[in-house]
Amino acid sequence: MKISELLQTKEITISCELFPPKKGSELQKAHELVQDMAKLKPAYISVTYGASGGISEHTVDMANEVQNVNGVTALAHLTCASSGRDKIHAVLGELKENKIENILALRGDIPEDLDFPLQNQYRYASELVKEIKEFGDFCIGGACYPEGHPEADSIEADIDHLKRKVEAGCEFLTTQMFFDNNILYNFLYRALKKGIQIPVIAGIMPVTNVNQIKRIISLSGTILPQRFRAIVERFADNPSALKQAGIAYATEQIIDLIANGVGHVHIYTMNKPDVAGAIMKNLSEIYIV
Numbered sequence: 001m002k003i004s005e006l007l008q009t010k011e012i013t014i015s016c017e018l019f020p021p022k023k024g025s026e027l028q029k030a031h032e033l034v035q036d037m038a039k040l041k042p043a044y045i046s047v048t049y050g051a052s053g054g055i056s057e058h059t060v061d062m063a064n065e066v067q068n069v070n071g072v073t074a075l076a077h078l079t080c081a082s083s084g085r086d087k088i089h090a091v092l093g094e095l096k097e098n099k100i101e102n103i104l105a106l107r108g109d110i111p112e113d114l115d116f117p118l119q120n121q122y123r124y125a126s127e128l129v130k131e132i133k134e135f136g137d138f139c140i141g142g143a144c145y146p147e148g149h150p151e152a153d154s155i156e157a158d159i160d161h162l163k164r165k166v167e168a169g170c171e172f173l174t175t176q177m178f179f180d181n182n183i184l185y186n187f188l189y190r191a192l193k194k195g196i197q198i199p200v201i202a203g204i205m206p207v208t209n210v211n212q213i214k215r216i217i218s219l220s221g222t223i224l225p226q227r228f229r230a231i232v233e234r235f236a237d238n239p240s241a242l243k244q245a246g247i248a249y250a251t252e253q254i255i256d257l258i259a260n261g262v263g264h265v266h267i268y269t270m271n272k273p274d275v276a277g278a279i280m281k282n283l284s285e286i287y288i289v
């Protein structure tokens with residue numbers, strides 16, 4: 001099913017993200033991971049593409065496993081920073097063959113060793129969106145950044161660029177993680193004012209260990225509210241308490257979003273079905289499959 005239709009027909013959707021294994025030898029473990037995640041009955045499962053802008057050999061396989069083996073709609077991520085048009089067209093062909101009809105079109109981070117952009121290749125995700133649209137019948141999503149993308153000159157300029165990406169053919173947007181819902185509400189207001197009217201899916205990251213938090217701060221510069229910092233400081237030396245608190249914090253964020261009319265939520269699961277499952281359980285009377 002196309003995600004655009006799903007978002008129209010359901011008032012509340014909870015979806016999950018998985019990342020594929022780096023090595024083929026880890027594929028067996030990935031099968032089990034997909035199975036465990038599918039049992040939670042998310043509205044769809046997204047599968048990331050590479051990391052830090054790199055390419056991925058297993059995204060299509062894993063999306064196929066999600067959708068054609070486990071019966072859950074798949075959203076395949078696709079980045080273009082490190083890929084030429086031939087590679088992109090080859091992946092689009094594979095997705096078509098596997099009847100994967102949803103793509104999250106991304107530029108990807110620019111690898112440090114890359115002479116970017118490759119000659120006559122993609123510079124921004126909007127160019128990829130346009131090309132996927134021309135390729136054929138895919139439902140295309142894009143990324144957005146409630147706190148602004150780190151490379152953007154200003155939040156205002158970032159929203160202008162986002163508008164262009166939407167006009168190129170995005171049918172929905174998924175946000176970067178955020179830990180203070182007011183940041184999202186503020187962003188939604190600004191996006192709407194700019195005339196961006198497609199559904200925005202709120203990306204929620206349950207933080208369950210201290211290293212994850214350090215990585216988040218160093219990579220994205222995401223604001224960590226005082227309430228959240230207090231939890232981390234209090235339970236830093238007690239992994240199971242921190243995990244429980246991280247699940248509770250994410251649950252609370254999601255309940256507040258839904259209560260305030262943001263019905264579509266995507267959980268960055270970090271390949272942890274137990275964490276996603278605990279959140280789903282907390283929402284069992286709110287998100288009815």
Ligand code: FAD
Pocket residue numbers: 047048049050051052053054077078079104105106107108109110123124125126142143144149150151152153157158159161162164165174175176177203
């Ligand atoms: P773009 O939309 O192209 O924006 C990149 C920057 O360029 C922004 O600062 C924007 O303001 C600016 N810009 C855009 N258009 C113009 C223009 N016309 N003129 C001037 N400036 C412009 N990375 C991965 O490697 N694999 C993944 O699977 C992956 N999944 C992600 C999923 C989500 C939901 C999110 C939020 C991010 C994901 N990322 C992933 C990270 C993402 O690839 C990086 O954040 C990347 O740096 C930007 O990608 P983008 O598609 O948002 O780029």
